[in-house]
Amino acid sequence: MIHKISILLGLIILVSCSKQTQEKTDREKPKVALEKKTLTKESPANVEGTKKLKPVPKSELSDCDKYWRRRFPKDSVKVNYINQVLSRAELSENNRDLLSALKNDEKQSLAFKEVLSPIFRVTDSAIGILTYPKYKRVDNRQIPVSQEMDLINKVDTSSEFSIEDLGKLKFYPMVLDSMYKSTSKPTINYYKINGTGTTKITELGSYFDECLEFYLYSLDTTSISKSDKILFSSPLKLDLIFESNPTVDSIIRSDYKKECLDCPNSNQYQKTFARIEGSDNLFFVYADTFPINDELDTPSRALVYRNKENEIIYLWYEEIDFFGCSCL
Numbered sequence: 001m002i003h004k005i006s007i008l009l010g011l012i013i014l015v016s017c018s019k020q021t022q023e024k025t026d027r028e029k030p031k032v033a034l035e036k037k038t039l040t041k042e043s044p045a046n047v048e049g050t051k052k053l054k055p056v057p058k059s060e061l062s063d064c065d066k067y068w069r070r071r072f073p074k075d076s077v078k079v080n081y082i083n084q085v086l087s088r089a090e091l092s093e094n095n096r097d098l099l100s101a102l103k104n105d106e107k108q109s110l111a112f113k114e115v116l117s118p119i120f121r122v123t124d125s126a127i128g129i130l131t132y133p134k135y136k137r138v139d140n141r142q143i144p145v146s147q148e149m150d151l152i153n154k155v156d157t158s159s160e161f162s163i164e165d166l167g168k169l170k171f172y173p174m175v176l177d178s179m180y181k182s183t184s185k186p187t188i189n190y191y192k193i194n195g196t197g198t199t200k201i202t203e204l205g206s207y208f209d210e211c212l213e214f215y216l217y218s219l220d221t222t223s224i225s226k227s228d229k230i231l232f233s234s235p236l237k238l239d240l241i242f243e244s245n246p247t248v249d250s251i252i253r254s255d256y257k258k259e260c261l262d263c264p265n266s267n268q269y270q271k272t273f274a275r276i277e278g279s280d281n282l283f284f285v286y287a288d289t290f291p292i293n294d295e296l297d298t299p300s301r302a303l304v305y306r307n308k309e310n311e312i313i314y315l316w317y318e319e320i321d322f323f324g325c326s327c328l
Contacts, residue, residue: 064260071255072314079103081305081313091278092239098276101236102303102315110147112188112201112217117233118301118318119190119219121291122207124226126169128218129188129201129233130320148215151175152206169216171205190219191284193229193273194242211324226291231273231284232301232318239277240284248272248283248304251312263325266296281306282315297323 061069073081082099085091091099101115111117111131121127133149135142155174176185185200200220207214224230252270269287276282283306288299300319304312 064257067257067260070311070313072317078313078315081307081315085279085282085305089276089279089282091276094237094239095276095278098234098236098238111215112186112233113235115234115236116303116316119230119232120216120288120293120299120320121226121230122216122320123169124292126205126216126218127221127224127230128205128216130318131215131217133213133215146215148204148206151179151204152215154178167207167209169205169207171203171218173203175204176201188219188233188235189237190230190233191238191240191274192231193286196238196240197223197228197230199224211327212321214320229288229290231286231288240274241277242274243272245272245275245283248285248306248312251306251310252285252304255312263321263328264297264323266298267300269296270300270302293320293322297321 082103086096086099098115105115112129114131117129117131119128120130122130131146131148133144134146136145137143152172152175155172155178180186185202187198187200190197190199199222201217202220203218205216205218207216249271253268256268266287270285271287272283272285274284276284283304284302285304286299286301287296289295293299298319298321300317302314302318303316305315306312
């Protein structure tokens with residue numbers, strides 16, 4: 001089924017992407033935008049075995065290269081920042097577990113088991129943990145390696161694909177029902193702008209169109225109001241101070257290079273809403289409009305580190321690309 005979908009999507013993209021690109025380029029955009037590569041199936045961040053490029057001397061890097069390398073550094077640099085926090089901050093055991101897990105996070109498990117996972121309300125009735133397909137490059141081919149894809153293929157054995165499924169969120173209740181026949185479905189800790197809560201995962205769904213593809217673990221909303229601004233989940237119980245930080249917000253707004261943009265991005269609208277207890281330079285931020293995002297090209301969630309030079313470093317970052325940058 002995956003093979004037939006790929007062929008059909010290829011034909012659809014040839015016809016529709018050029019039209020969609022022009023339409024989205026012409027529509028009104030935010031006044032300021034930062035660029036961050038979307039983690040979709042075409043992104044190297046989601047492809048294992050990607051050929052590593054030869055390191056470029058810093059003296060040969062462009063200003064834009066230096067800018068993005070600073071804001072979104074490679075894993076070894078992130079680990080150095082995390083180690084600095086672990087050695088200096090008076091962190092609770094829960095928060096130490098979070099940072100230690102971030103150092104070793106390889107994103108190989110089901111999304112709701114990841115140390116941090118973004119939560120988005122994608123329709124009026126659907127809110128859940130969002131994750132993207134993952135691929136492994138073998139002999140110049142991309143082989144799907146997402147566990148979510150494997151789970152869906154086990155219950156969806158149909159060899160036919162309907163064009164009516166394009167651009168629709170489709171759920172597969174049998175996936176989690178079969179996994180948890182004799183036990184209750186997994187409970188997750190969720191974190192919102194002003195507090196925390198717990199709820200259960202209910203179903204696994206998938207969405208794909210010409211320019212966007214993702215999986216969604218829907219949440220039991222019995223105790224969740226539509227007015228709740230829920231942002232991310234974790235299997236860990238984190239100790240957070242729910243507060244904004246105007247200084248960090250100001251740095252985020254001002255720290256951008258418009259000339260480095262490839263696509264519209266909404267990172268300049270990110271705001272702090274929580275600080276890691278025991279640290280004075282680790283903050284959770286978000287960009288979104290609630291209850292449904294109807295304004296931003298790339299709503300996002302992130303954990304940022306403010307270094308001694310007052311620069312913002314992203315230690316964890318997730319977004320949805322509603323603009324369709326992967327089609328350009």
